[in-house]
Amino acid sequence: KAGVTQTPRYLIKTRGQQVTLSCSPISGHRSVSWYQQTPGQGLQFLFEYFSETQRNKGNFPGRFSGRQFSNSRSEMNVSTLELGDSALYLCASSLDRAQLNSPLHFGNGTRLTVT
């Protein structure tokens, strides 16, 4: 069974631009979460989607948004990029958010560099 797939693996953008990252969860997984990883802040929760609805959101500005499609694939968008948005963005999927103990399976991430 294929794992969580994130595309692209690397991105370089300029301040002020916007970017869209894509995540395909493990087949059958319906919950998708996004995390930002930086050396200074560590891993921080962005948001979680389930059944095409955002279920939970972390403490990030409105420039960060996302969505989930009917096939559970998810995208996240960052508008008006800032230098501080440079990070590894990780997507994780789980079978069913109702199973709180079901672990997250992570993709390899998208490395975003903002110049």
Place this chain on the structure above:
Amino acid sequence: AQSVTQLDSHVSVSEGTPVLLRCNYSSSYSPSLFWYVQHPNKGLQLLLKYTSAATLVKGINGFEAEFKKSETSFHLTKPSAHMSDAAEYFCVVSASGSARQLTFGSGTQLTVLP
């Protein structure tokens, strides 16, 4: 509210010696606890999870962790380190309830010396 504290940012051991990575947690609810490992430029891989069943949890690659409620700890151990264990390890807490939000520790970088 929930939080996780990983007590060591770096741990260095010799190959073949025991590994101990320390984690303390705080949670308002009955927590689920996890250990994840991250190799360079990779995502996180689940090592093991505690979900209120047995307090001693065995994971992959010979790792195990013991949940101690009285000490609010969930330390990760391995009897004998291997070079391939060199990576960053994250202790994670998930509170019971409707949210799937995880709180990650700051990570412990494990170095294994030959």
